[in-house]
Amino acid sequence: MMPLDSMPGRFEDARPMPGLWLALLVLLSGAPVSSAQSGDSSSYQISGGFSYLSNSINGIPGARMPLLGWEASLETPAWRNLRFKIDYSGYLGNNQGTPQQPYFILAGAQYDHHLGKEILFAEALFGDCGLNGNWGPNKSPGSTASFSMLFGGGVDTPVSRHLAMRFESGYHYTNFALYENVIYPYPYQLPGYPKNFARISAGLVWTPHLEKTSVEEIGRNQHERQPVQSELIIEDLGTIGRFHLFTSSHVRAGFHAGGFEYDRHSWGQFLGARMDYVAEVLPIAFLNQPIEANVWGTPLAKSMEEVPGLAIAPIGLRMLWRDGKRLKPYGFSKGGMIGFSKKALSPIAAYENFTLQFSVGLECRLNDRWDLRAGALYFHFSNGFTVPSNPGFDSMSYSIGLSHHLGRRETNLPQ
Numbered sequence: 001m002m003p004l005d006s007m008p009g010r011f012e013d014a015r016p017m018p019g020l021w022l023a024l025l026v027l028l029s030g031a032p033v034s035s036a037q038s039g040d041s042s043s044y045q046i047s048g049g050f051s052y053l054s055n056s057i058n059g060i061p062g063a064r065m066p067l068l069g070w071e072a073s074l075e076t077p078a079w080r081n082l083r084f085k086i087d088y089s090g091y092l093g094n095n096q097g098t099p100q101q102p103y104f105i106l107a108g109a110q111y112d113h114h115l116g117k118e119i120l121f122a123e124a125l126f127g128d129c130g131l132n133g134n135w136g137p138n139k140s141p142g143s144t145a146s147f148s149m150l151f152g153g154g155v156d157t158p159v160s161r162h163l164a165m166r167f168e169s170g171y172h173y174t175n176f177a178l179y180e181n182v183i184y185p186y187p188y189q190l191p192g193y194p195k196n197f198a199r200i201s202a203g204l205v206w207t208p209h210l211e212k213t214s215v216e217e218i219g220r221n222q223h224e225r226q227p228v229q230s231e232l233i234i235e236d237l238g239t240i241g242r243f244h245l246f247t248s249s250h251v252r253a254g255f256h257a258g259g260f261e262y263d264r265h266s267w268g269q270f271l272g273a274r275m276d277y278v279a280e281v282l283p284i285a286f287l288n289q290p291i292e293a294n295v296w297g298t299p300l301a302k303s304m305e306e307v308p309g310l311a312i313a314p315i316g317l318r319m320l321w322r323d324g325k326r327l328k329p330y331g332f333s334k335g336g337m338i339g340f341s342k343k344a345l346s347p348i349a350a351y352e353n354f355t356l357q358f359s360v361g362l363e364c365r366l367n368d369r370w371d372l373r374a375g376a377l378y379f380h381f382s383n384g385f386t387v388p389s390n391p392g393f394d395s396m397s398y399s400i401g402l403s404h405h406l407g408r409r410e411t412n413l414p415q
Contacts (some may be wrong), residue, residue, distance in 0.1 A: 045083075047166055048072040049203015056095035057102055057135050057176055060192040067091035067100055071201045075110055079266070085110040087125055087150070089199070098139050101132045102174075104148055119164075122153040128384065129174050141179045143187060147354075147384030149173045156205050164205040172197040177388035186295060187388030227407050229274075229323075233261040235401035237377055247382065247392030250298035251345055254288040255379060255395050257311065263318055263403075274323045278316030278332055285309040285338065287393075289345055297345040297391025311338035311355060320363070328363040330375070338381050345391040350383035359399055371403040 051071035055064050069091030075083040090103040108125035129148040136142045152170015159165055175195055177187035238256040259282035267275035287307040290299035313336030321329045334357040343349045361375015377399040382392035 043077055043207050043209050045075040045205055045207050046073075047075075047203055047205040049166065049201055051089050051091070051199060051201040053091050053102070053172070054198040054200075055194050056093060056100045057131060057174070057194070058096055058098060058100065058137060059194050060190075063096055064194075065093060065095040065100075067093040067102070071203065078112060081112045083110045083112065084108075085123060085125060087127075089201075096137045098135055098137060099132055100135060102129055103131075104129045104150075104172075106148065106150055108150075117158055119156040120153070121156070121168075123150070123168075123170070125150040129176075131176060135176070136178050143177045143179070143385060143388065145385055145390075146174045146176045147386045150199065152199065154201075162207050162209075164207075165202075166205045167202050169198065169200045172199045175385055175387070177385075189388065229265040230406045231261075231263045231371075231403045232406060233263065233373060233401040233403045235259060235261055235280075235373075235399060237379065237397050237399045239379075239395045239397050241396040242394070243396060244394055247297075247380070247394045250296060251391050251393060252290060252299050253297075253345060253393055255286070255393065255397070256288075257282040257285040259283050259285075259311070261401065270319070273319035273321045276318040276320060278313075278318045278334055280311075280313040280316065280334055280336065282311035282313075282338075285311050287340055287344060293346055293391075295346055295348055295389045297349075307340045307342045307344065309338055309340035309344075312336050313355060313357070326365045328365075328371075329360070330363060330373075331358075331360045333358050344381070344383075345393060346389045348387065348389045349391060350387050352386075353381040353383045353393075356380045361399065363403060369405050371405070373399075373401045373403050375399045 049071060051069050053067040053069065056067055059065055069089060071087065071089040073085055073087040075085045077083070085108055087106045088104065091100070093100040104127065106125035106127035108123060108127075110121050110123040113120045126147075126149045129146045131142070131144050131146070133141055133144045150170050150172050152168055154166060154168025156164040156166050173196060176193075177189050178193075180186045180188065236258045239254040242252070242254070244251065259280065261278060261280045263276045263278050265274055266277040269275065285308065287309060288304050289307060290301055291303045291305045292301040293299050313334040315336065316332060316334035318330060318332035334355070336355050337352060338355050339352045341351075343351055344353055357377060357379050359375045359377040361373060363371045363373045365371050375398075377397040379395045379397050380393065383390050
């Protein structure tokens with residue numbers, strides 16, 4: 001969700017990479033092959049094929065032109081028929097004398113339902129769309145990134161033990177804007193420019209290996225199942241330095257928040273680490289921003305103000321090494337939403353923004369029930385171009401918390 005077009009005069013025909021989403025997708029794809037807590041028998045799935053987009057980005061009424069391209073996706077092993085899914089699609093075409101080169105990087109959930117030999121699935125995906133900068137009529141400039149979402153579904157029909165044919169369709173949404181000129185890229189939108197698209201894809205799905213579990217083994221696993229390890233963390237985080245990795249270089253702001261994080265062991269082991277589901281609520285959040293700024297977040301006054309907000313991150317993954325030891329290194333990523341009482345960073349930006357966090361740190365055991373946690377945190381939020389102005393915020397932050405272990409605890413933990 002990068003405001004790559006936030007710098008005046010930046011309208012190269014190169015296609016930018018929404019790096020934050022890509023980093024999150026790579027981390028989510030690291031989920032382990034087996035689901036230790038659920039007992040499901042499943043595997044990764046890799047798919048690819050031909051894709052059709054119903055219109056060009058500049059396809060106004062009377063000048064509509066569909067785009068052709070390709071699509072590829074990766075789905076993690078299922079947990080109660082639910083999979084994490086990463087999807088990439090790219091298209092090429094020309095309309096109104098202008099090249100059209102959109103591409104989409106999306107992530108979300110896919111739910112499977114078995115119907116005989118076929119598998120029906122529904123999906124909800126969210127992410128970024130990138131586009132060449134001169135996509136308007138007669139190569140006029142426009143925004144090069146936009147929030148995007150896809151809701152759809154399809155069917156997988158097996159042709160062999162590891163291969164299936166996939167047919168899917170869905171509703172696609174984007175929100176691109178044109179610019180007045182190259183010198184001052186003030187965004188605007190005209191009636192008739194498309195935001196809603198249909199996507200149809202056909203291709204193949206490859207399942208690398210299948211896991212089988214006998215009825216006796218399932219019963220034995222259920223009998224021997226141990227209590228699920230989980231934690232509730234009281235946390236505090238705040239800005240210790242500003243930098244501009246994926247945001248406008250003119251933004252000047254700070255952030256402080258406090259709340260609760262829940263961690264639950266859900267996906268077995270991967271690379272020697274315990275794999276946990278993570279969710280977070282930050283009921284106390286404050287954005288320190290200039291009282292006046294322009295469309296891209298450049299301060300127009302020296303005075304600052306505190307804007308209260310609330311954040312929730314329902315999607316997260318934690319990797320915890322040396323589980324049960326006194327010192328436990330960890331790393332996590334979380335994604336969610338944050339809302340403020342005032343439009344954040346720009347008077348024509350948005351109240352609601354998407355959040356993304358990456359952190360590494362160390363947990364230290366205090367006693368049988370409590371741990372102390374401290375780490376370095378990268379905190380980002382932006383609106384993903386749900387509106388034309390998207391300054392975005394990057395922060396290097398501290399993160400500290402007290403972790404309380406829930407449920408029954410083992411005694412005589414290793415040192």
